[in-house]
Amino acid sequence: MSKLQSDVLREAISQLVNDTREKKRKFIETIELQIGLKNYDPQKDKRFSGSVKLPHIPRPKMKVCMLGDAQHVEEAEKIGLDWMDVEGLKKMNKNKKLVKKLAKKYHAFLASEAIIKQIPRLLGPGLNKAGKFPTLVTHQESLESKVNETKAMVKFQLKKVLCMGVAVGNCGMEEKQIFQNVQLSVNFLVSLLKKNWQNVRCLYLKSTMGKPYRVF
Amino acid sequence: MEIAAEVEMDIFDGTAAASSSSFSAASTSSKRLAIKNTIQTNFHEDYVFQIASSPEISTLAVSLSSNTIKLYSPATGQFIGECKGHISTIHEISFGVPSSPHLLCSCSSDATVRMWDTRTFKQVSLIKAASYQEIFSFCVGGSSTNLLAGGGKSQILFWDLRSSKQVACLEESHMDDVTQVRFTPNQQNKLVSSSVDGLLCLFDTVGHIDDDNHLESVMNVGTSVGKFGFFGEKNQKLWCLTHIETLSIWDWRDGRRDINFEDTRTLASDQWNLDHIDYFVDCYYSETKDRLWVIGGTGAGTLGYFPINCTVPGVIGSPEAILEGGHTGVVRTVLPVSMTHQGILTEKKGVFGWTGGEDGRLCCWLSDENLAANKSWVSSTFVMKSPRVRGKNRHLPY
Numbered sequence: 001m002s003k004l005q006s007d008v009l010r011e012a013i014s015q016l017v018n019d020t021r022e023k024k025r026k027f028i029e030t031i032e033l034q035i036g037l038k039n040y041d042p043q044k045d046k047r048f049s050g051s052v053k054l055p056h057i058p059r060p061k062m063k064v065c066m067l068g069d070a071q072h073v074e075e076a077e078k079i080g081l082d083w084m085d086v087e088g089l090k091k092m093n094k095n096k097k098l099v100k101k102l103a104k105k106y107h108a109f110l111a112s113e114a115i116i117k118q119i120p121r122l123l124g125p126g127l128n129k130a131g132k133f134p135t136l137v138t139h140q141e142s143l144e145s146k147v148n149e150t151k152a153m154v155k156f157q158l159k160k161v162l163c164m165g166v167a168v169g170n171c172g173m174e175e176k177q178i179f180q181n182v183q184l185s186v187n188f189l190v191s192l193l194k195k196n197w198q199n200v201r202c203l204y205l206k207s208t209m210g211k212p213y214r215v216f
Numbered sequence: 217m218e219i220a221a222e223v224e225m226d227i228f229d230g231t232a233a234a235s236s237s238s239f240s241a242a243s244t245s246s247k248r249l250a251i252k253n254t255i256q257t258n259f260h261e262d263y264v265f266q267i268a269s270s271p272e273i274s275t276l277a278v279s280l281s282s283n284t285i286k287l288y289s290p291a292t293g294q295f296i297g298e299c300k301g302h303i304s305t306i307h308e309i310s311f312g313v314p315s316s317p318h319l320l321c322s323c324s325s326d327a328t329v330r331m332w333d334t335r336t337f338k339q340v341s342l343i344k345a346a347s348y349q350e351i352f353s354f355c356v357g358g359s360s361t362n363l364l365a366g367g368g369k370s371q372i373l374f375w376d377l378r379s380s381k382q383v384a385c386l387e388e389s390h391m392d393d394v395t396q397v398r399f400t401p402n403q404q405n406k407l408v409s410s411s412v413d414g415l416l417c418l419f420d421t422v423g424h425i426d427d428d429n430h431l432e433s434v435m436n437v438g439t440s441v442g443k444f445g446f447f448g449e450k451n452q453k454l455w456c457l458t459h460i461e462t463l464s465i466w467d468w469r470d471g472r473r474d475i476n477f478e479d480t481r482t483l484a485s486d487q488w489n490l491d492h493i494d495y496f497v498d499c500y501y502s503e504t505k506d507r508l509w510v511i512g513g514t515g516a517g518t519l520g521y522f523p524i525n526c527t528v529p530g531v532i533g534s535p536e537a538i539l540e541g542g543h544t545g546v547v548r549t550v551l552p553v554s555m556t557h558q559g560i561l562t563e564k565k566g567v568f569g570w571t572g573g574e575d576g577r578l579c580c581w582l583s584d585e586n587l588a589a590n591k592s593w594v595s596s597t598f599v600m601k602s603p604r605v606r607g608k609n610r611h612l613p614y
């Protein structure tokens with residue numbers, strides 16, 4: 001049962017999108033869901049942290065690289081996805097600078113089963129340190145859908161304070177899509193709070209350069 | 217922690233045979249457990265974080281959110297003493313040093329790992345990390361069993377227990393809080409770590425430990441990992457619970473995931489007709505029966521032991537034990553009796569285990585097969601059963 005009123009949310013999204021249209025920026029602004037919690041003690045209560053898959057990709061410009069075996073390399077070529085094969089990784093010779101450079105070039109990595117096991121040996125902990133260790137992709141699933149799945153994942157983490165932000169969309173998306181993303185993320189996050197809605201003090205939606213709109 | 221002798225919980229003896237073939241068995245195979253006693257550990261708003269015990273001594277150690285550890289007698293429920301010293305949140309406690317059964321270890325956000333003598337309640341050892349650190353987990357092991365591994369903020373630290381000196385620091389394999397570190401059973405020279413960064417890492421801990429050469433394998437869980445444990449005939453499997461309350465099963469030797477229960481809470485909730493399962497406390501593995509259960513809880517404090525069929529694609533079965541009426545809030549820890557001194561005693565006192573929660577309560581559960589005893593545990597007020605009261609009753613003539 002969502003305590004998030006649909007009309008309030010729709011209204012906020014409309015206004016937010018309007019604002020961004022009025023004052024055009026040179027980039028597509030990200031829309032962030034800002035959550036203020038209450039009756040929650042970060043020292044005593046369980047950690048509030050994790051990743052959730054949104055129905056619509058919030059960051060379409062996210063760059064993904066496929067570390068693939070022969071079959072995956074072929075698939076990657078077909079869909080115009082950047083890739084590297086075992087030979088390419090071996091050439092890096094565990095050079096920290098090269099691995100760091102690779103990590104910086106992409107937002108996320110995917111890897112075939114045969115390759116993912118070799119990564120610590122071929123590249124060392126460089127990708128770990130960058131927080132970009134690859135996600136496994138098998139031959140049973142479509143590479144394209146895995147790429148989209150990766151792009152649709154957002155991380156949320158509550159640190160020592162009672163507020164946090166999660167990226168839920170961008171100003172290039174349709175209002176309906178933004179609406180669905182917000183609904184899903186809110187319901188998911190609330191389901192992890194022990195007192196559910198009693199732990200939520202307020203919810204705001206804000207575009208990068210815009211002003212915040214309260215939705216709860 | 218390896219236990220020399222393990223006594224199995226009676227509760228699962230009857231049901232194992234009945235439900236082993238069908239995991240969609242009706243709830244008639246689930247047993248509601250009765251409470252033996254409930255102890256209120258404090259009269260403030262402090263939570264019980266963890267209960268630890270040792271098979272060799274008869275003491276229950278309970279860590280509280282007030283940064284102290286209280287000790288109780290499991291037989292009488294009597295408060296024995298308190299270990300005070302930590303100045304910040306205690307994250308893990310254990311009687312993890314095999315050669316010293318009275319030594320209780322604890323780690324905390326105050327960047328220390330401390331050791332306490334449970335006979336005197338005094339701190340006997342203090343291991344310090346850098347002041348900015350927080351230690352979220354620790355484990356004793358290593359090829360010579362003299363290594364103390366501690367999981368901190370993006371780092372895994374190693375100390376030599378004999379000298380209390382830090383001998384290594386792994387700081388490149390994780391980029392967020394390391395929530396748990398465990399030496400692998402059977403092969404004590406390997407260590408598994410879990411982190412908020414969503415990774416499970418396997419390290420070799422022989423020789424001089426460094427990230428470049430000792431990181432053997434990485435398993436990407438994909439989301440913040442809270443807890444993991446070993447199971448399986450050769451302990452080659454890992455169960456893994458995340459902070460978004462999902463469960464996955466891995467083969468750590470092969471570095472691959474066997475099963476992923478995407479919506480674990482719903483899968484478990486569908487198996488009973490009580491409230492929705494909001495979180496998971498832990499997993500329990502029976503070595504003698506080679507069976508795994510995930511312990512799910514409701515916000516109101518009811519727990520269920522849900523069996524997991526680990527044959528791919530994996531099935532969560534209906535609960536085989538239900539612990540209701542003990543807690544009034546989120547349950548944070550479960551200690552099965554096989555891990556306690558009572559598990560070793562030959563006379564079965566019928567104790568199933570202990571649970572502790574955010575209501576500050578410590579509950580002792582019975583594995584009483586007599587379901588008619590249902591009525592005895594339906595009680596909304598907690599009663600602290602002290603030996604004195606019982607003694608008084610005995611003297612009443614009528």
